[in-house]
Amino acid sequence: MKYSTVSTLHKQSKSNTAAASGVGAASSIVAVGAKMLDLSTMDRGEITSLASAACVMLTMHFTVQLLSQHLFYWKNPKEQKAIIIIILMAPVYAVDSFVGLLDFQGSKSFFMFLDSIKECYEALVIAKFLALMYSYLNISISKNIVPDEIKGREIHHSFPITLFQPHTVRLNHQTLKLLKYWTWQFVITRPICSVLMITLQLLGMYPSWVSWTFTIILNVSVSLAMYSLVVFYHVFAKELAPHKPLSKFICIKGVVFFCFWQGVVLDILVAMGIIRSHHFWLDVEHIQEAIQNVLVCVEMVVFSVLQQYAFHHAPYSRDVEIKMGLRKKDE
Template identity: 70%
Template sequence: MIQIGTNTIMTLQESIMHNKITGFYKRKGTTATTFRSSVLGRRRGRRQRKVLNLVLTSGIPPSLTPEAIKMHPAQIVWYGSTLSVMITVHFSMKLLAEHVQNWKKPKEQKAIVIIILMAPLYAVDSYVGLINFFGTEAFFTFLDSIKECYEALVIAKFLSLMYSYLNISLSKNIVPDEIKGREIHHSFPMTLFQPHTTHLDHHTLKLLKNWTWQFALIRPACSILMITLQYFEVYPSWVSWTITIILNISVSLALYSLVIFHHVFAKELEPHKPLAKFLCIKGIVFFCFWQGIVLDLLASLGIIRSRYSWLTVERIEEGYQNILVCAEMVFFSVYQLYAYSAAPYKANNNSSPPSDKKSK
């Protein structure tokens, strides 16, 4: 039997006892008013006893009581975000366990594990921001920096994963002959710095790698700078805009190099579902970035506004952003089950695993 809340039962019992006592004293009166009140009291007591008996015998769960149904919106947000984070962590850990149980190609699967952990890290990070809603500006900058620094690492590891699929090792100058000489067509504004058409060789591959890894270095450096300036309360708006422009150029260059790499090796990478893998990363980055832009626009138009002097619009934006991220990571954690499936490694269980020596 499902138990009902203790407070509800005690309230019903106290009300019944109150009606009994008042009914007793009212029966001592002689007027019609006191008699009528006594009758109504007895009827009310009988109804409440029926409700109490129904609750105790049928086992109505506490979640169906009126007190539980009327929850504050903040409670609904908190419960929903908690559930979203739990689902995200569940699916991510499930996929992670499958790769660990079928650990056949360490070089590839190490990169995959780092990428898989992106969704739960984003969800937990945003959830912490919801719990500590009234934290300092430096605290929220620190939370954002964790996500964005990990994003930089994931982008770099994605390129390393593609290199592993193709058995390319720039450190050992291992570049298959069949891929050398392929044409790379750059588009504007990259044509301002590179020829419109270049041929693939060791130098070109190294350049693409550098374009990707530069974001993994610039992002943490900018995060440390922002946190330090905010901690000492020296963070003018022109510094904020300068750092934002630098980061946007840096991440655009990193993503551009991944697109070029996928375009050049689309045929060789097709069995590994590179587009699905890339969209999983790009989707997380895309949603987190552009929904932040949309929230800023809604705040500037006055659609998002604060009704209280102690609550700033920036905090409301941060709250909406964290709620959306918690919900979106549920989708991406499920999508990762397809994009980064452990099935190709399970298929090699009965055979000797391929060697990674060429790809190291």
């Protein structure tokens, strides 16, 4: 009996010691983590990287949340596949920008490659967005399906499109096909320009005038693609109203146009000498890429939140929940 008591006390002592050790280890880990995250010991570059990482995680959180909701209420594969590709644009931009931010001293070719990934995905998103709008309206260009009630509507073009198109045209299969071509030309132009830009950069044949030439070409291309979406939205605003097209359009145009022009403005400011590395806490060779990457990481959090409203799962969850309710009643 005495031996049993001593044995029990010994086990309790070992258990208490192990528990104390576990608490001590956990405390040590917390202390180390707190020390590592002590902002007072970090320089501004490290704080910037940490804040950008937090923004990337938030973007991933909101996107995965919306993505999982669409997958759970999987009702319309054609529409929801397009929606998934669209909402993944925010994390693609955020992760891509964060990778570029980690390598502050990266070569020009490296940054160009990262930009190409974002912009090629952006081209795919624009095409998928137009396909989503077509799906909402039950339009199929390839199958020559255009509802009679929308034929004959007027499309009013503005300058500079009026240089090669009449100011007013009637909506028909050909005009819809033209809008589609104007969108898809960017899907083709962007990858081709990316390959040429990276190749010329690696060969050392990429002077500033070539860089600006590509910038102008891509600006014209993406502007034409976005113009076709604007025209499409104005022509079918009434029919698209139940699908919240304005919020969807703002998300697409915001990411595509805002990020593009933000990069162009930064390039101009650096070329003019207004922005220099020693003006900022980022001691880097390519200051415009670093600033652009930080801004994109922050902005993608905002757009991932906006997507929660613009591409909400509610239109698909209602029918699924009704069907589930009917099944329960039958059982």
